[in-house]
Amino acid sequence: MEKKVLYSAVQPSGNLTIGNYTGAIRNWVKLQSEYECYYAIANMHAITVRQDPAELRRRTVELLALYIACGVSPEHCTLYVQSQVPQHAELTWVLNTMTYVGEMERMTQFKDKSAKHAENINMGLMDYPVLMAADILLYQTDIVPVGVDQRQHLEIARDIAARFNNRFGETFRLPEAYTLKEGAKIGSLQEPTKKMSKSDENPNASVYLSDDKDTVIRKFRRAVTDSDNRIVASEDKPGVTNLLNIYSAFAGCTVAEAEKQFEGKGYGDFKLAVGETVADVLAPVQAEQKRLLADKAYLNQVLKEGADRAYKTARKTLSKVYRKIGFYQGE
Numbered sequence: 519m520e521k522k523v524l525y526s527a528v529q530p531s532g533n534l535t536i537g538n539y540t541g542a543i544r545n546w547v548k549l550q551s552e553y554e555c556y557y558a559i560a561n562m563h564a565i566t567v568r569q570d571p572a573e574l575r576r577r578t579v580e581l582l583a584l585y586i587a588c589g590v591s592p593e594h595c596t597l598y599v600q601s602q603v604p605q606h607a608e609l610t611w612v613l614n615t616m617t618y619v620g621e622m623e624r625m626t627q628f629k630d631k632s633a634k635h636a637e638n639i640n641m642g643l644m645d646y647p648v649l650m651a652a653d654i655l656l657y658q659t660d661i662v663p664v665g666v667d668q669r670q671h672l673e674i675a676r677d678i679a680a681r682f683n684n685r686f687g688e689t690f691r692l693p694e695a696y697t698l699k700e701g702a703k704i705g706s707l708q709e710p711t712k713k714m715s716k717s718d719e720n721p722n723a724s725v726y727l728s729d730d731k732d733t734v735i736r737k738f739r740r741a742v743t744d745s746d747n748r749i750v751a752s753e754d755k756p757g758v759t760n761l762l763n764i765y766s767a768f769a770g771c772t773v774a775e776a777e778k779q780f781e782g783k784g785y786g787d788f789k790l791a792v793g794e795t796v797a798d799v800l801a802p803v804q805a806e807q808k809r810l811l812a813d814k815a816y817l818n819q820v821l822k823e824g825a826d827r828a829y830k831t832a833r834k835t836l837s838k839v840y841r842k843i844g845f846y847q848g849e
């Protein structure tokens with residue numbers, strides 16, 4: 519039986535956080551043998567906010583090394599850079615003509631990023647979800663493992679696909695979001711009701727995958743909690759709840775099990791345990807990433823093979839789309 523298709527991507531914009539790991543990459547590894555997987559480096563999405571060109575280039579390779587260091591297998595999965603497969607931009611253009619400005623203006627991420635980058639509200643920022651829909655639809659994707667913050671984009675991708683299918687006949691498979699409970703929504707350590715983000719200006723708000731053990735422990739020690747000393751998850755305790763979530767995602771247990779484990783303990787001991795658990799997961803990933811980055815020839819080869827494979831699939835879908843909408847392709 520043919521395997522179902524899984525698609526996901528991360529932007530090479532800034533330092534990846536533990537949220538990117540638990541919400542996305544960690545789940546990619548779990549699912550890779552069960553699905554036919556495409557994992558992209560979304561550099562076209564990244565330029566919707568200003569990027570330094572040299573840094574963008576460096577981060578692209580670092581992100582590939584990170585995927586592999588986290589356990590994503592280049593033999594079993596297609597790993598590639600989005601800009602190396604031109605069909606992403608081409609399908610975006612077609613889908614743009616069946617997406618409404620009002621829908622894009624209502625997207626939460628667009629509103630957040632517009633507020634944050636008021637001096638640079640460019641067309642790309644608004645079009646971000648359409649490019650993401652094109653990514654997913656080009657590969658006839660069944661499931662898309664993402665964190666909670668991306669679910670709205672997944673819904674719009676489904677809407678656009680259904681709209682196209684209705685108008686031109688069955689063309690795209692409708693993708694489903696795949697979100698695991700633990701780690702799908704990691705909050706900032708300083709403002710736990712906000713998501714932990716690569717682009718947070720406060721370095722204590724995010725734990726980066728590149729942080730060393732001392733830094734990880736220091737950041738967790740400074741994480742905001744509250745004044746009562748109970749280690750339980752509840753709506754009025756967002757800081758403690760966030761730490762319990764992080765702990766459960768990294769220790770491989772449920773939040774209820776974590777609560778039990780820390781019953782009667784103080785916040786100091788709890789934060790230290792969270793920090794140590796996270797740091798112990800990150801250390802081997804960092805060492806492997808460093809080793810891989812010393813072998814650029816290998817990484818370039820992985821990207822070349824990935825782009826070739828992705829291109830073949832993407833070309834098939836785009837050609838079907840062009841045929842359906844009446845773009846002349848020779849008779």
Ligand code: TYM
Nearest residue numbers: 526527528529537538541542560664665668702703704714
């Ligand atoms: P990016 O780079 O912003 O995020 C990459 C992945 O990390 C997840 N994530 C989180 N999960 C839990 N807690 C957090 N604090 C947290 N922060 C980020 C995101 O949900 C995402 O899964 N637009 C995508 C990139 C993309 C994409 C695609 C994804 C481009 N094309 C096609 C899926 C399919 C994004 O959010 O990137």
